Amino acid sequence: MAISKDLLLLNKEKFQTKLLQWFQKNKRDLPWRKNRDPYAIWVSEIMLQQTQVNTVIPYYNHFLKTFPTIRDLTKANLSKVLTVWEGLGYYSRARNLHQASRIIANHFKGKIPETPKDLLSLPGIGRYTAGAILSIAYNKVTPILDGNVKRVLSRLFVVSGHPKKTEEFLWPLSESLIPKGSPGAFNQALMDLGSMICTPKIPNCLSCPLKNLCQGYLSGKPESYPLRSVKKKVPHIEAIAAVIQKDGKVLLRQRPPRGLLGGLWEFPHWKIEEKRRLRLRLRNYIKKEMGVNVEVKEPIGTFHQTYSHFKLTLHVFKCDAIDGSRKGKWIPIKNLSLLPLSSIHRKIAKTIIPK
Numbered sequence: 001m002a003i004s005k006d007l008l009l010l011n012k013e014k015f016q017t018k019l020l021q022w023f024q025k026n027k028r029d030l031p032w033r034k035n036r037d038p039y040a041i042w043v044s045e046i047m048l049q050q051t052q053v054n055t056v057i058p059y060y061n062h063f064l065k066t067f068p069t070i071r072d073l074t075k076a077n078l079s080k081v082l083t084v085w086e087g088l089g090y091y092s093r094a095r096n097l098h099q100a101s102r103i104i105a106n107h108f109k110g111k112i113p114e115t116p117k118d119l120l121s122l123p124g125i126g127r128y129t130a131g132a133i134l135s136i137a138y139n140k141v142t143p144i145l146d147g148n149v150k151r152v153l154s155r156l157f158v159v160s161g162h163p164k165k166t167e168e169f170l171w172p173l174s175e176s177l178i179p180k181g182s183p184g185a186f187n188q189a190l191m192d193l194g195s196m197i198c199t200p201k202i203p204n205c206l207s208c209p210l211k212n213l214c215q216g217y218l219s220g221k222p223e224s225y226p227l228r229s230v231k232k233k234v235p236h237i238e239a240i241a242a243v244i245q246k247d248g249k250v251l252l253r254q255r256p257p258r259g260l261l262g263g264l265w266e267f268p269h270w271k272i273e274e275k276r277r278l279r280l281r282l283r284n285y286i287k288k289e290m291g292v293n294v295e296v297k298e299p300i301g302t303f304h305q306t307y308s309h310f311k312l313t314l315h316v317f318k319c320d321a322i323d324g325s326r327k328g329k330w331i332p333i334k335n336l337s338l339l340p341l342s343s344i345h346r347k348i349a350k351t352i353i354p355k
């Protein structure tokens with residue numbers, strides 16, 4: 001790893017001034033920037049953990065409309081929170097938000113903590129999120145290091161090397177650059193610069209307020225920083241799924257409360273290795289695992305979803321139940337919209353909900 005920070009640290013004040021001036025003129029107009037409500041900032045930062053800003057905005061607005069205060073979130077049941085989160089993915093974030101809101105109510109008198117130690121004790125809050133809440137909501141000098149900030153700092157200081165190793169260097173560097181009077185604005189300015197100007201593939205160095213201080217730009221190859229990690233091939237899973245109906249109801253099962261898509265409802269489905277005799281296999285699976293005899297009818301369609309670690313294809317069949325079921329839950333079709341479902345199961349549900 002090349003570490004050459006001395007030159008820039010000598011110009012620290014210039015760097016801070018230029019970045020803050022640029023931010024004043026160019027900052028993104030984002031709904032969570034309308035005020036400094038720690039609850040709103042916390043929700044936005046949790047949503048932004050694995051999702052792009054433009055995708056987050058409508059979910060954030062809907063979430064804050066449904067749960068305007070932390071007290072509203074604490075009082076809500078988890079199923080309602082998951083339904084509001086539906087489609088945003090990484091549902092553990094919603095579960096953690098909900099759980100953390102109750103811890104805050106019970107142990108912090110309903111006020112979002114103001115120290116790194118207390119914030120880090122809450123589920124779903126890591127070093128980055130704690131830094132963002134403390135600096136943006138409480139104006140405390142705490143660093144942040146998301147993908148955008150890592151990229152900007154790596155280019156400014158020509159930091160190369162394995163991403164995990166460089167973090168050890170970038171965290172203290174990020175902290176050392178923060179001006180005392182405006183940590184929140186400074187951290188957000190770094191994020192905005194990374195998102196708007198210092199983009200991953202083709203940084204717009206000519207429009208960058210820091211170009212004369214940037215060693216990556218001066219090297220002529222800023223885009224070679226930071227080192228990119230090699231992406232692993234994502235496995236593709238195929239499965240057969242059943243929409244089992246009887247008397248205006250449909251048979252669903254709920255996922256365990258923890259883990260991938262925890263707490264969400266879904267149509268029963270089973271992984272397949274080959275696409276032969278699907279109807280017969282589906283009927284046998286349903287009998288064995290849902291305890292119900294069915295007649296497998298026509299296919300409803302093929303549905304696809306990409307998750308972080310795999311791609312899923314579901315071959316979905318309509319099934320008529322011949323008798324009752326010992327497992328799962330019969331849900332009136334008209335109530336399907338009230339249950340939290342993952343995106344792929346919501347698409348399937350839409351095929352049977354009357355318009």
Ligand code: SF4
Binds near residue numbers: 156198199210211212
């Ligand atoms: S000069 Fe270019 S590489 Fe350096 S921070 Fe600005 S946009 Fe990024």
